[in-house]
Amino acid sequence: MSTTTASGGGPLAALIRYYDRLREDSKSGIAEYGFSQEKVHFAIVLETDGSFVALEDVRETNEKGKPIFRPLIVPDGGGRSGTSVQPNFCWDNTGYALGRDNKGKPARSKELFEAFRDLHLSFRDELEGDKGFAAVCSFLEAWKPAQAEKLPNWEDAAGMNVVFKLRGKPGYVHQSAVVRKAWLKRATTSKADAVEEKDNEPPQRGFSLISGQVDELARLHPLIGGVAGANTMGAAIVSFNLDAFESYGKSQSYNAPVSVQEAFRYTTALNRLLSDDSHRERIGDATVVFWTDSPAAEETCLWFKSLLAGAPQATEDAQTVDQLRNFLQATRDGRLSDVSDPQAPFYILGLSPNASRLNVRFWLVATVQQFVDRLLRHDRELEIVGREGEPPLSIRRILWETAREPKDIPPQLAGEVARSIFGGWPYPQFLFNAIVRRIRADSELNPRRAAVIKAFLIRNSQLEVPVSLDPQHTDQAYQLGRLFAALEKTQEDSTDGKLNATIKDRYFSAAGATPASVFPLLLKLHRHHLAKLDPPGRRINREKLMTEIMSNIRHFPAFMSLEKQGLFYIAYYHQRQEFFTKKETTSQETNNE
Amino acid sequence: MAKGIRLHVWAEYALFSRPEMKVERVSYDVITPSAARGVIEAIHWKPAIRWRINRIHVLNEIRFTSLRRNEVASKIPRANVAKAMKAGRGALAQFIEEDRQQRAATILRDVAYVIEASFDIVDPQDHPGKHLDQFNRRARAGNCFHRPYLGTREFPCHFALIEPDEELPTSFYTKESSRDLGWMLHDIDFVADEKGGVIASHNDQRFRAEPRFFRATLKHGVIDVPALTPEEVVA
Numbered sequence: 001m002s003t004t005t006a007s008g009g010g011p012l013a014a015l016i017r018y019y020d021r022l023r024e025d026s027k028s029g030i031a032e033y034g035f036s037q038e039k040v041h042f043a044i045v046l047e048t049d050g051s052f053v054a055l056e057d058v059r060e061t062n063e064k065g066k067p068i069f070r071p072l073i074v075p076d077g078g079g080r081s082g083t084s085v086q087p088n089f090c091w092d093n094t095g096y097a098l099g100r101d102n103k104g105k106p107a108r109s110k111e112l113f114e115a116f117r118d119l120h121l122s123f124r125d126e127l128e129g130d131k132g133f134a135a136v137c138s139f140l141e142a143w144k145p146a147q148a149e150k151l152p153n154w155e156d157a158a159g160m161n162v163v164f165k166l167r168g169k170p171g172y173v174h175q176s177a178v179v180r181k182a183w184l185k186r187a188t189t190s191k192a193d194a195v196e197e198k199d200n201e202p203p204q205r206g207f208s209l210i211s212g213q214v215d216e217l218a219r220l221h222p223l224i225g226g227v228a229g230a231n232t233m234g235a236a237i238v239s240f241n242l243d244a245f246e247s248y249g250k251s252q253s254y255n256a257p258v259s260v261q262e263a264f265r266y267t268t269a270l271n272r273l274l275s276d277d278s279h280r281e282r283i284g285d286a287t288v289v290f291w292t293d294s295p296a297a298e299e300t301c302l303w304f305k306s307l308l309a310g311a312p313q314a315t316e317d318a319q320t321v322d323q324l325r326n327f328l329q330a331t332r333d334g335r336l337s338d339v340s341d342p343q344a345p346f347y348i349l350g351l352s353p354n355a356s357r358l359n360v361r362f363w364l365v366a367t368v369q370q371f372v373d374r375l376l377r378h379d380r381e382l383e384i385v386g387r388e389g390e391p392p393l394s395i396r397r398i399l400w401e402t403a404r405e406p407k408d409i410p411p412q413l414a415g416e417v418a419r420s421i422f423g424g425w426p427y428p429q430f431l432f433n434a435i436v437r438r439i440r441a442d443s444e445l446n447p448r449r450a451a452v453i454k455a456f457l458i459r460n461s462q463l464e465v466p467v468s469l470d471p472q473h474t475d476q477a478y479q480l481g482r483l484f485a486a487l488e489k490t491q492e493d494s495t496d497g498k499l500n501a502t503i504k505d506r507y508f509s510a511a512g513a514t515p516a517s518v519f520p521l522l523l524k525l526h527r528h529h530l531a532k533l534d535p536p537g538r539r540i541n542r543e544k545l546m547t548e549i550m551s552n553i554r555h556f557p558a559f560m561s562l563e564k565q566g567l568f569y570i571a572y573y574h575q576r577q578e579f580f581t582k583k584e585t586t587s588q589e590t591n592n593e
Numbered sequence: 594m595a596k597g598i599r600l601h602v603w604a605e606y607a608l609f610s611r612p613e614m615k616v617e618r619v620s621y622d623v624i625t626p627s628a629a630r631g632v633i634e635a636i637h638w639k640p641a642i643r644w645r646i647n648r649i650h651v652l653n654e655i656r657f658t659s660l661r662r663n664e665v666a667s668k669i670p671r672a673n674v675a676k677a678m679k680a681g682r683g684a685l686a687q688f689i690e691e692d693r694q695q696r697a698a699t700i701l702r703d704v705a706y707v708i709e710a711s712f713d714i715v716d717p718q719d720h721p722g723k724h725l726d727q728f729n730r731r732a733r734a735g736n737c738f739h740r741p742y743l744g745t746r747e748f749p750c751h752f753a754l755i756e757p758d759e760e761l762p763t764s765f766y767t768k769e770s771s772r773d774l775g776w777m778l779h780d781i782d783f784v785a786d787e788k789g790g791v792i793a794s795h796n797d798q799r800f801r802a803e804p805r806f807f808r809a810t811l812k813h814g815v816i817d818v819p820a821l822t823p824e825e826v827v828a
Contacts, residue, residue: 009773009774009775009776010611010613010614010619010621010775011619012613013775207804207806209612209613209776209778209804209806210613210775210776212776212806212808237613237614237617238613238614238616239616240616241616242666242667242694243667243668244664244665244666244667244668244694245615245616247802248781248790248791248802249789249790249791249801249802250790250802255612255615256611256612256613256614256615257612257804258613352697354617354695354696354697357616357617358617359617359659359697359699360614360617360619360699361659361697361699362657362659362699363619363657363699412659412661415659416658416659419657419658423656423657425656
């Protein structure tokens with residue numbers, strides 16, 4: 001905490017820093033202003049004179065061997081809505097580029113093609129020197145849409161996005177520096193014109209609250225896609241879609257002055273994070289993205305992901321778990337710098353949908369080291385006997401223990417749990433209440449539930465809770481939990497487990513909440529159970545254990561607080577585990593003999 | 594300057610909306626100068642004085658939580674009001690049941706600040722000592738014009754005057770040399786503008802609301818707030 005933390009300015013500023021980092025990395029392939037990444041399937045190959053050569057399949061293949069789109073940076077068309085005719089520059093679907101698609105409306109396709117052709121011809125003089133673009137223009141002038149259907153691979157290509165290229169030349173037409181420059185010039189001026197025409201409002205210049213520079217301000221921000229549950233068209237973090245949100249006589253996003261360039265940069269960076277499986281995960285109703293300012297800390301993202309959601313797929317399991325183990329081991333040994341850049345800022349942004357708007361559910365900034373420390377602390381608090389060798393408890397698994405089925409988990413809870421773990425803050429009280437309620441409802445105390453209760457008691461109530469059985473534990477609640485486990489075990493043993501309803505089914509929750517009203521009865525029952533226990537050696541052992549536990553109990557409280565009930569459950573769980581491990585060792589011994 | 598005061602404020606929740614996320618609200622990390630001014634003015638303000646916030650001490654660790662609320666979706670149009678006034682009748686009601694919007698907010702919790710403020714006298718005839726005494730007397734007694742709040746009315750705060758010889762509570766961030774909080778809203782400045790969207794109620798004069806921002810840096814738990822002048826804050 002003594003070092004300088006350079007992290008301020010909120011999520012937008014951090015996203016812009018991420019964009020700038022990717023821009024510097026030539027391999028990242030992030031789009032520049034005026035361009036966007038789109039899904040391209042085919043390329044129209046032309047001769048220099050514009051004659052058509054072929055429709056080349058440029059698709060990639062996925063793991064299953066199926067062809068999928070190739071992501072390419074192309075001139076940004078700004079998105080189309082409804083039935084408007086709005087061609088893209090140097091790329092589009094075949095309806096625009098070739099005048100035919102798979103929608104069966106030739107008249108409409110013809111209209112689209114003409115718009116596409118006219119747009120390109122309007123650039124003709126400006127781009128005379130560019131061979132590729134000249135070829136595209138000649139091609140568009142000569143092309144008859146009906147020819148499209150005769151192409152050999154038309155079935156596959158109909159309706160898909162296409163780009164243009166020259167035969168035998170590397171790269172695509174839109175990638176030429178001259179074409180890019182001409183497009184950018186047009187894009188910036190025409191956008192300003194469009195705004196002016198539509199609203200009679202010239203583009204405003206002003207202070208941008210992210211950079212602190214005076215610049216042209218964005219009236220509307222580009223949409224963000226890929227947040228689960230939001231509009232499929234995309235939604236916005238910064239949007240003023242109702243007039244009650246506006247103030248001081250300002251309209252739309254002028255209420256939140258952000259420059260056009262910055263709006264582009266943060267949305268591009270965020271869209272990229274949201275579409276990248278290694279930087280995104282879902283917790284409850286929130287879609288969480290995480291990233292770092294340092295390329296050296298990239299691996300931390302993987303680690304994060306597996307802690308959020310558990311191992312992704314069975315096939316990747318072994319590898320991910322291995323990576324995770326290495327990472328964990330390195331951090332435990334204090335060798336975090338071997339695998340990562342410990343001082344690099346790390347960001348966690350949780351977005352949840354609210355109709356066409358997005359809501360920042362949580363936003364956390366710290367260094368990689370700080371987050372790793374918090375996660376390790378959480379992991380340590382969860383440590384409990386009986387979970388050895390199992391993968392780390394992901395947030396998703398924890399949440400599953402709070403409800404009967406995943407859809408019953410309150411969406412708010414997921415975010416709060418994530419926030420408490422990442423921030424190193426107390427766990428939400430509701431998490432504890434929900435788990436205790438589940439235990440009461442189904443009398444099931446599995447290792448995961450015990451682990452969560454333990455972590456909660458340690459972090460929120462500062463109670464001392466051991467990992468495994470501590471017979472000397474001074475708390476009454478703890479000894480009562482042990483006592484209950486012992487009573488139940490005697491009943492089980494005396495009846496060979498052939499009971500419909502055990503004392504646990506009947507009295508478990510009552511014993512934890514109001515011990516005074518239950519234990520005297522249970523102790524009376526116990527005498528009967530004990531009498532039936534044979535051989536006598538077992539009976540003596542059990543009596544010894546009972547005496548030991550009872551010697552630690554001074555009285556049965558009439559009522560126990562929720563916290564103490566938690567401790568009661570943990571003790572019960574510990575004692576049960578103890579019985580099991582003992583049994584295993586003895587049976588092993590007999591096998592060896 | 595003997596005109597300075599120090600006020601300790603604290604509350605369970607607070608929300609200082611970032612302008613870029615004021616629809617689905619997200620709070621700034623710490624109290625803004627304009628919110629601090631609001632707290633001070635709730636205790637004592639007269640047209641003769643103008644408060645300025647000098648320093649803000651951040652006492653507690655910055656922590657967030659989130660909630661959702663139902664709010665109204667639209668404003669009653671000004672034109673409707675003008676029409677109703679002219680005609681002497683008309684419907685100006687808004688029905689929350691028909692015009693609801695759910696909005697989420699990421700808010701701060703368990704906050705505590707010390708606000709250091711001073712004031713300028715607008716009317717040269719007036720005496721500063723009078724206002725200073727008045728503020729101190731009122732703050733000491735817990736008097737206020739309206740309940741002071743941290744950012745939004747839903748989050749009222751407690752306050753206590755820190756006497757001149759009294760020591761300040763320690764900050765969670767004392768050991769942290771510097772933390773950049775980015776550009777933060779300082780206050781709204783009203784500039785006379787014929788086409789402006791803000792109208793003074795008494796004389797129909799029009800203003801343009803200009804938000805002013807400053808670069809906030811938390812140094813050892815303290816933010817030095819620049820004066821609201823063009824040299825130090827940007828519009």
